[in-house]
Amino acid sequence: MSKKLDDNSDLKQIGKKRDVKRKTLPALAMAGPVSLWMILFVTIPMLFIIYISFMSRGVFGDVVYKFSGESYQTLMDATYFKVILKSLRVAVFTTVLCLLVGYPFAYYIARKPKETAAKLIMLIMIPFWTNSLMRLNSWLLVFQTNGPVNSFLQWTGMTDGPITFVYTDGLVVLGMITNMLPFAVLPMYSSIEKLNKSFLEASADLGANGATTFRKITLPLTFPGIFSSIILVFIPTLGIYTVSDMLGGGKVLYIGNIIKNQFGSIRNWPLGAALSVLLIVITMLLIFLYTRFASIEDMEVV
Amino acid sequence: MFREKNEVNSMGDAIVSLIEVEKRFGSNQVVKKMNLEIMEGEFLTLLGPSGCGKTTTLRMIAGFEDASAGVIKVQGERIEDKEPYQRDVNTVFQNYALFPHMSVFDNVAYGLTIKKVPKEEIKKRVLEMLELVQLKGYEKRKPDALSGGQKQRVAIARALINNPKVLLLDEPLGALDLKLRKQMQLELKRLQRKLGITFVYVTHDQEEALTMSDRIAVMNAGVIEQLAVPNEIYDRPKTKFVAGFIGESNIFDGTVKAVDGDLITVETSAGTVQVKGSGFQERETMHVSVRPEYVEVSKEPIPGFDLKGTVKDFIYMGTVVKTAVDMKDGMEVRYSRFEQDYSVKEQETVYLYWRPEKAVPIKQSR
Numbered sequence A: 001m002s003k004k005l006d007d008n009s010d011l012k013q014i015g016k017k018r019d020v021k022r023k024t025l026p027a028l029a030m031a032g033p034v035s036l037w038m039i040l041f042v043t044i045p046m047l048f049i050i051y052i053s054f055m056s057r058g059v060f061g062d063v064v065y066k067f068s069g070e071s072y073q074t075l076m077d078a079t080y081f082k083v084i085l086k087s088l089r090v091a092v093f094t095t096v097l098c099l100l101v102g103y104p105f106a107y108y109i110a111r112k113p114k115e116t117a118a119k120l121i122m123l124i125m126i127p128f129w130t131n132s133l134m135r136l137n138s139w140l141l142v143f144q145t146n147g148p149v150n151s152f153l154q155w156t157g158m159t160d161g162p163i164t165f166v167y168t169d170g171l172v173v174l175g176m177i178t179n180m181l182p183f184a185v186l187p188m189y190s191s192i193e194k195l196n197k198s199f200l201e202a203s204a205d206l207g208a209n210g211a212t213t214f215r216k217i218t219l220p221l222t223f224p225g226i227f228s229s230i231i232l233v234f235i236p237t238l239g240i241y242t243v244s245d246m247l248g249g250g251k252v253l254y255i256g257n258i259i260k261n262q263f264g265s266i267r268n269w270p271l272g273a274a275l276s277v278l279l280i281v282i283t284m285l286l287i288f289l290y291t292r293f294a295s296i297e298d299m300e301v302v
Numbered sequence B: 001m002f003r004e005k006n007e008v009n010s011m012g013d014a015i016v017s018l019i020e021v022e023k024r025f026g027s028n029q030v031v032k033k034m035n036l037e038i039m040e041g042e043f044l045t046l047l048g049p050s051g052c053g054k055t056t057t058l059r060m061i062a063g064f065e066d067a068s069a070g071v072i073k074v075q076g077e078r079i080e081d082k083e084p085y086q087r088d089v090n091t092v093f094q095n096y097a098l099f100p101h102m103s104v105f106d107n108v109a110y111g112l113t114i115k116k117v118p119k120e121e122i123k124k125r126v127l128e129m130l131e132l133v134q135l136k137g138y139e140k141r142k143p144d145a146l147s148g149g150q151k152q153r154v155a156i157a158r159a160l161i162n163n164p165k166v167l168l169l170d171e172p173l174g175a176l177d178l179k180l181r182k183q184m185q186l187e188l189k190r191l192q193r194k195l196g197i198t199f200v201y202v203t204h205d206q207e208e209a210l211t212m213s214d215r216i217a218v219m220n221a222g223v224i225e226q227l228a229v230p231n232e233i234y235d236r237p238k239t240k241f242v243a244g245f246i247g248e249s250n251i252f253d254g255t256v257k258a259v260d261g262d263l264i265t266v267e268t269s270a271g272t273v274q275v276k277g278s279g280f281q282e283r284e285t286m287h288v289s290v291r292p293e294y295v296e297v298s299k300e301p302i303p304g305f306d307l308k309g310t311v312k313d314f315i316y317m318g319t320v321v322k323t324a325v326d327m328k329d330g331m332e333v334r335y336s337r338f339e340q341d342y343s344v345k346e347q348e349t350v351y352l353y354w355r356p357e358k359a360v361p362i363k364q365s366r
Helices: A003-054 A070-075 A079-112 A114-129 A132-145 A148-156 A169-194 A196-204 A212-219 A224-240 A242-248 A254-263 A267-297 B054-064 B103-113 B118-133 B148-160 B178-196 B206-212 B230-235 B240-245
Strands: B016-023 B028-039 B043-047 B069-074 B089-092 B165-170 B198-203 B216-219 B223-228 B249-262 B262-266 B270-274 B285-290 B296-298 B308-316 B321-327 B332-337 B349-353 B360-363
Touching: A003 A267, A003 B240, A070 A267, A070 B118, A079 A114, A079 A169, A079 A224, A079 A254, A079 B206, A132 A148, A132 A169, A132 A242, A132 B216, A169 A224, A169 A242, A196 A212, A196 B043, A196 B089, A212 A224, A224 A254, A224 A267, A224 B178, A242 A254, A242 B165, A267 B308, B016 B198, B028 B054, B028 B198, B028 B223, B043 B178, B043 B206, B054 B069, B054 B089, B054 B165, B054 B198, B089 B148, B103 B118, B103 B148, B118 B148, B118 B206, B148 B178, B198 B270, B216 B230, B223 B230, B240 B249, B240 B285, B240 B360, B262 B285, B270 B285, B270 B360, B308 B332
Parallel strands: B043 B198, B043 B216, B089 B165, B165 B198
Antiparallel strands: B016 B028, B016 B069, B216 B223, B249 B262, B249 B285, B262 B270, B285 B360, B296 B349, B308 B321, B308 B349, B321 B332
């Protein structure tokens, strides 16, 4: 009996070896190029950034290859710390608003017949596909001192003089929201769309009204989508600098702008790198949380 | 297939009444002027092929579909305008619809939690309910970690814990394999007897309906074709559809040739047949339905009958072996025996007949 078992396991071993061979080659062929790409253009530059962040700045803005924790100490400076906090605050605010605006919209689309839903999704995708510089510039035009919004407000008599919208945090946040809304809507849409209607019927059948059903069934079951939206909105918002550059006119500074400036005009690469590392750490933290949640919420929302 | 089941346990008043209820989806009329009284404590089955309107009827009682016209009453109270969560009925869904993010306990407790029943009482009742459906010890599991049969039990427990006046079941056993389905059929029936709750059960499986029901409403194209106890549905089908849908029948279309007391002689394209019944007149078109087990075979012509045919083949069905006989008009008549009928051979000419009282006369439907 045991002899037989051994024979079997031998056979299995051979089979396994053959399997490994058969499976490895195609797997390499498929994953290889991507892996190579990722190593060359993501991993190595990232390691380089981390490396630079621990170097120090030369007198002429060059990188002196001598270990120093100076850049990280600078981050704790009141000025930089404030900007970091403000950036986080704006990113949180933008994310929350995107969710509040995006979820009802995603819900609305998901409950429409497929063809109508496709058209509605196009409505958010078209601005997304237009050139972002054009989009941001048009915001400036709409909100400038003698633009339509100010003209309207003065015409109605709500204000006496023009209000300064341009180059304020408010306009930057508005720009961020319009920029990020598609990223918020799409994951939530796909999550809500997958939600089986019979769960909602079962909840109603068991005595729950619409609000309770939403709180106890719809929200938890679409949570994976909500969390994807959070990540897709929060992380880019934290790092983006074009919106604050254009709508903030250089007066509104976020992490993204500072990083850009450190690598550009100010030429303090180690500090820019340290800021980038900070962003990467925040991102990784969020993604770690996401995978944790995703594994808990890894249920079939059939 | 013979069973006596005339007694319906403690049938009182109608607990659910459908009065002239209709449902239209656009121009498609799914349920047509339906009238149905469901008695307190009975196990009523809506039986029919897919698309006959049985599920829609159930969903109108539950409140998931609005009736396009008509009145629905539960315990004499009109409920058509009430939301599903305001109705004293509960549903067991076809795909179970267990909440995937909740444990078995939380699923079963859901209805009581909504009603804000005290925690200790919820716990006690959930555990009792899980014991009733034989799922003790499964409280902490997620629905994903349950088998089909277990999910089914949780779905039943989740509905029953609310003490509904009526339990609606929408093809609840459809996804289970045959053996488990048969077992669950009996369990469901016992549960229903034990609790005395009215069950309204939707299925397309006629055997399931015959096994479990106190009464069966056979539906076709949005209309109840016949509402009766199972053995009446089986033995005395009222329409051609019911005769064809329940069990296997040989159905002949013909014209009344002669009426002699209750003996009716019918001329069909396959030949002349006889049936017992009343209310038929000469030259009236009608159907004659006869079960395969009642068809007799002879080598000689039989007086009163003229059903000559050729033996085509034998069909082995497990408990019975059927013999298929080709009639002159191309119709295939089948008769069944417990063993293969060795008295005839393939291609042999035979004469079929039956005792006229064993066949069922059916009016031509308008």
